[in-house]
Amino acid sequence: MRVPTSILRRNVLKRGPLQVKPFIISRSFHPSIKRLIDYDPYQILGIDKSADAKQIKKAYYDLVKKYHPDVNKEKDVEKKFHKIQQSYEILRDKEKKSQYDQFGPSAFDENGNANPFGGAGAGGAGGGNPFAGFGGGGFGRASSGGNPFGGMGFDFEDLFREAFAGGRGSAGGRAGGSRAHFVTEHVGDNVEVLKSVPFKDSIFGSKVTINYKVVDSCGTCSGSGLKKGAKKKTCPTCHGSGQTTHVMGGFHMASTCPTCQGTGVSISRADECGTCHGNGVQEVPKSTTIDIPPGISDGSRIRIPGAGDAPLVTKDEYNQVRNGDLIIRVSVQKDPVFKREKNDLVVNQEILMTTAALGGEIVVPTLDGQKIKLKVRPGVQSGRKLIIPEKGVPINRNLDDRGNLDVVLNVKTLVPENPTQTALLEALADAFNDKNANRTDADWRSELEDSLNNEKYEEVDEKDLHPSKLARIGKVLGKFFNFDADKSKRDNEK
Structure with a gap:
């Protein structure tokens, strides 16, 4: 009033x-x-x-x-x-x-x-x-x-301009030379890219090239959104304040101006840049080369500041823009030989039963490319772990400080493929008094039964220990039909 x-x-x-x-x-x-x-x-x-x-x-x-x-x-x-x-x-x-x-x-x-x-x-x-x-x-x-x-x-317009750092007194400039120049900083969004790297590169590090797309400042208008020689005008809706006031239930509610999005200025259609159509930004392809640090683990993220999206605002003396970050999420490929456990590498090494029994030497591969000869003591058991120091994962990205290479032994059972091998294995069983092993001699079973004092045992074949689904269904149905047959027989007897 x-x-x-x-x-x-x-x-x-x-x-x-x-x-x-x-x-x-x-x-x-x-x-x-x-x-x-x-x-x-x-x-x-x-x-x-x-x-x-x-x-x-x-x-x-x-x-x-x-x-x-x-x-x-x-x-x-x-x-x-x-x-x-x-x-x-x-x-x-x-x-x-x-x-x-x-x-x-x-x-x-x-x-x-x-x-x-x-x-x-x-x-x-x-x-x-x-x-x-x-x-x-x-x-x-x-x-x-x-x-x-x-x-x-x-000057109330000056108040809004300085208090909210969003108002404009005139198109593209200050309302008065003596007034303070307030700048609003706008930050763009982060861009995340998934990059798959070989297992060996994740251990020793490498350089990789990342190809991606980002929203960046328009190259034609340098992010201003204007044609050459054109200027921004004061927003006709908020008159440069960047805010509009609404009366709701007797209360005055202030909100960001929907026309200028709080900037206080707008670009007419005739003054828009022909490339970005007044937005000041456009989507462009980019490529960058980064260093994968040694010892990086699967799922790790590498951040490159300022390589992400530009904010969706036009550049002027009142807006300071800063691009978001590029975040590279590393996916490490699996290796057919090695696997990683924290700072150690693990390799499963098969050895023959005779080597495990008599002892000997085995050759173990390393991720570095060289091979190491290991001596195995007689009677080593399957699952035994042999540790080779300083052949594992770099600790804290230091190639001079590495974890261990764990060699897990897997004893391979010999399977005879000819009569000679069978005879030798039978002789070995005889030498070690193994009465449970099969023999080609027909009398070996009767001798075994005599040694067990004629005790009766339930016989179970190895293949029945882990039956397939079809076999389990057949077994259930067989019991069901046998039960019905016995019931019919009893009914007939009555």
Whole structure:
């Protein structure tokens, strides 16, 4: 609601009758009763006396956003907002601030004007104008066509521009040369790429080339989204503030402007870059070569800063853009011989039964490419682990500090393929008094049965220990039918 200046002036003049002084010191008129400010500007702004200009300004902007009459509908909010205005006017000026620090509240009247009788000089800011604290317009909006907040003693567009770092005063530039230049940083998304590497490369490291696609700044307009020589214009929806206000249930709700996405500026269709269509970015293929560190494990991620997507904003002096990161997820291929267990490599080595029994030497491969000859003691059992130091995985990417190579022995049973081999194995069984092994001699079973004292045992074939699904089904059905047959027989007997 707009309050006319004339009404405001009348309200102020009602505070006391004016008297004409018989002699003039510095002004023609003075109120008969000079009311002094009844508050502490530092306390109103919530700052200490040691606060610098930047802290004063920040505190003022925070309070303006909270207690502006167009936003805050609390009772007496205009009076509180007026005190905030006056406190800022006093403390922002070095001379006024010095006067208040020296003389206290007696240095200024209730309108924030210098009091010539309170210790401050007659030439202080304000000049006797009782409306200086209001900026000449009181609360409310100015006449149409101008800045609706011009009468508040500050530029509301400048407030939004500096407080939210998203507003624009003019197309592609500042609204005023003396105003601070705030920059918003935008960060793009990360891009993740899966890269498969051979097992050996994961152990010793290598260089790999990554081909991928990212959203990057347009090469034609260098990310501005504009044709050559064109400029951005103030957003027609939010008028450069970057935000729109909606009234919902009596509350004023602020949200990001849907037209400019909070940037405060827009690009007309006629000024759009022909390559990126005003977006400032486009999808492009890229290729990069990276180092796979030694000892990297499956599923590890390698991050390349700044090699990801660019943010989906156009570049200008108010927007600082930074690309996201490229994240490479490493998938290690399996090796037919070696497998990894933490910092150790494991290889399964088969040895013949005779070697395991008599001892001997075996040749073991390594991932380095060389072969190692190992001596095996007589009677070694299957599953025995032999450890070769410093032939495993590099520890902490250090090729000079490696884990172990574990050689797991797997004893291979001999299977005779001719009568000679069968005879030799039977002789070996006889030599070791193995009466359980098969013999080609027909009398060996009767001798075995005699040695078992004619005890009866249930015979189970090895193939029946792990029957197939079909065999298990057949066995169940067989029991079922046999049961039915026995039942019919009993019924017939009755």
